[in-house]
Structures are given as C-alpha cells and as structure tokens.
Amino acid sequence: MSDTNSWSSKNAVYRILDANLDRAREGLRIIEEWCRFGLNTSQMTLECKQMRQELAAWHSWELRQARDTPGDTGTELSHPQEEERTDIESLLQANLCRTEEALRVLEEYSKLYNPKMGMACKQLRYRVYTLESHLLAYQRHKQLQGALLYLVTSPSEHLFEVVEAALQGGLSLVQYRDKGADDATRFDRAQKLCQLCHHYGALFIVNDRVDLAIAVDADGVHLGQQDVPIAFARDALGSQRLIGRSTTNRDEMERAIAEGADYIGVGPVYETPTKAGKPAAGLDYVRQAATRASIPWFAIGGIDPQNVRDVLAVGAERIAVVRGIMEAEQPTLVTQYFLSQLSKKQQGSHLPGSSVSHV
Numbered sequence: 001m002s003d004t005n006s007w008s009s010k011n012a013v014y015r016i017l018d019a020n021l022d023r024a025r026e027g028l029r030i031i032e033e034w035c036r037f038g039l040n041t042s043q044m045t046l047e048c049k050q051m052r053q054e055l056a057a058w059h060s061w062e063l064r065q066a067r068d069t070p071g072d073t074g075t076e077l078s079h080p081q082e083e084e085r086t087d088i089e090s091l092l093q094a095n096l097c098r099t100e101e102a103l104r105v106l107e108e109y110s111k112l113y114n115p116k117m118g119m120a121c122k123q124l125r126y127r128v129y130t131l132e133s134h135l136l137a138y139q140r141h142k143q144l145q146g147a148l149l150y151l152v153t154s155p156s157e158h159l160f161e162v163v164e165a166a167l168q169g170g171l172s173l174v175q176y177r178d179k180g181a182d183d184a185t186r187f188d189r190a191q192k193l194c195q196l197c198h199h200y201g202a203l204f205i206v207n208d209r210v211d212l213a214i215a216v217d218a219d220g221v222h223l224g225q226q227d228v229p230i231a232f233a234r235d236a237l238g239s240q241r242l243i244g245r246s247t248t249n250r251d252e253m254e255r256a257i258a259e260g261a262d263y264i265g266v267g268p269v270y271e272t273p274t275k276a277g278k279p280a281a282g283l284d285y286v287r288q289a290a291t292r293a294s295i296p297w298f299a300i301g302g303i304d305p306q307n308v309r310d311v312l313a314v315g316a317e318r319i320a321v322v323r324g325i326m327e328a329e330q331p332t333l334v335t336q337y338f339l340s341q342l343s344k345k346q347q348g349s350h351l352p353g354s355s356v357s358h359v
C-alpha cells in the first residue's frame, strides 16, 4: 500500500472513530435528559453521564483533528423516521439503538487504532443494553403507577374508534380482551391497538396470551387464575414487561404479589354480564385491597359512572371498566368523567353528590 493510501485509510478510521464517539455521546445525552427530567432517576442519569465521560476520555485530539465536516457526504442524510418521532418510547428506543450501533462501530474500528479502546467500547455497549432494560422497565412501572383508569376492551365494530376516543379523553392504560376471535384476527387487532396506544403514550396490555403480547411488543399481559402461571410469563416476558393478575379474594391477592405480579385486578366488585356467572367479590374485598395491597390494583366488575363513587368511597384509587367505556355513547366524555372522579379521590378532595347526567 502506498504512503498516500495508508495515510488516507488511517485518516478515514480516525474520522469514523471521531464521528461515532460524537454519535454515542449524543445518544446517551438524549437518554440522560429523559432519565433526569422525565423520570427523575438519579441512578440512571448518573450511569449515562459516566458513560459519556468515559467516551469523552477516548476522544483524543488526533481523532478530533481528522474531522472534515464539509467533506462528509453523510451529514445531509437523514431517515424520514427521524423527523417523526411520535412518542417518548420511540424516541428513547431510537437513541438507545443509535448509541448501541455507534459503540459497535467504535469497538470494531478501534481494533485498528487502539485495542484497549475497542475493549472499553464493548463493555460500554453491554452497559447500554443493561441501561435499556432498566430504563424500559422503569418507564413502564412509572406509567403504570400514574394510570388510574384501565380500559379492558370487548369485541366491537367500532373497537379502534372507541379506544381512540377514550385515549383522547386521557386514558393511559388499555387491555385488549377478545375471547372469541381467531389468532390472525387477534394478532392484527392487537398490533393496531398497540400502535394506537403508544401513539397516545398509553400502555398496552394483552389479555390471557403471553405469546401475543410478545408478538406485538405489548407492554405486558393480564393473567387470570386459570391462565398460565406468573413465573412462566415472567420467564418469557422478562422484567421489563408488566404482568397483571386477576384476584377475587385476599389469598389470591397475596399470592399474586408474592409471585411478582406488577398489578392486580380486584373483583368482580359487582356481578356483571361481561363475566356472566362469576359471583361478585363485593365492596368488602375492595376494602381489604385498600388496606393490604402493596402494588397498584384496579377495582373491576360492574363499575359505571353511577356507582364509581361508591367504589372509590371504600378505598379504590384505580378502576378498570369494560362496558362503562366500550358501550358508552360518548366514550371521551365518560373517560373524562371517570378520570375526574379518580383524580379528585387522589387529591383527597372527593366530594359526594356531583351530577353524572351529562354522561
């Protein structure tokens, strides 16, 4: 190889390292800002900062010197998706991916420059993978904590319209429940609902089916007492995704918590045609959950705008509904009404006697 050739390939390697050190640090900075201001988590914020500082230490003067921005043919190229991030998850995912890619490039090209740097970048890449799984788990749990109203869907000609109307009313947690459809239909509907929910920044859970939850990249699965064990679902879903469990009494509640459920359904509070033949667990069980449950729990079963305040009065702070929204004439308004009652309760200023005639 001539001198000129070897100089130009060395220079190209320097430019690749320079560009990817910047790229990895930028990606980390974007993630760090969310950890700091969006999630208020000092541990993950610090982890991002330390990784940025380690990268900065490898960014030597000779690498910076090789930079040639006007001669870089890649500065104008951007993917259309970069212009249209619609939610925080996709923004985080894109920047985690960008950081991991940049670190992989650094790992490979550093072998031609400084093998120690290659090893360091490999370690950093694994740290980013760990950060990714912690971040997604944290993000989902935080969203779950904030969710007061849970829509469990029923088959409907207007499934997507109703769910979207509820999301527009401020709903932040949706479960796709469809006992009768074939797998292809369920997959198709779950995939569309998942996209819709994420577009509105809401969590999306699949009822009964762990495989379907994974297939559509849902935020989690809801399991009843007759569904697969929580341990099986946890193995398949990992710690990042949420697992909900139905409970009808205190024993089931305690077992679900011990087995690692992220939230529980508490009910049926009232008998309901949506689960015909299932006896009501009643308001007494809601009272017990209010004093005993150490994880988020949703009162469910027969809850509507007329009786929601009775359920809140015995200690519920979160509710799940099917017909209350799916069969409402104005799903956005009903959602807003439920949410207003729930947030009043949260603020401790729940007052009896307000009219519900408008829904």
Ligand SMILES: Cc1ncc(COP(=O)(O)OP(=O)(O)O)c(N)n1
Residues within 6 Å of the ligand: 150, 152, 175, 177, 207, 208, 222, 223, 224, 225, 226, 227, 244, 245, 246, 247, 264, 265, 266, 298, 300, 320
């Ligand atoms: C939030 C919530 N709570 C309870 C249930 C009921 O689950 P399960 O007992 O498995 O009954 P099906 O919904 O599968 O008929 C739920 N889906 N969601």
Ligand SMILES: Cc1ncsc1CCOP(=O)(O)O
Residues within 6 Å of the ligand: 152, 246, 265, 267, 268, 269, 272, 273, 274, 275, 300, 301, 302, 303, 320, 321, 322, 323, 324
């Ligand atoms: C799925 C489920 N699990 C316990 S009650 C219930 C159905 C609740 O439906 P609705 O809100 O229409 O009474």
Ligand SMILES: [Mg+2]
Residues within 6 Å of the ligand: 207, 208, 222, 223, 224, 227
């Ligand atoms: Mg079930």
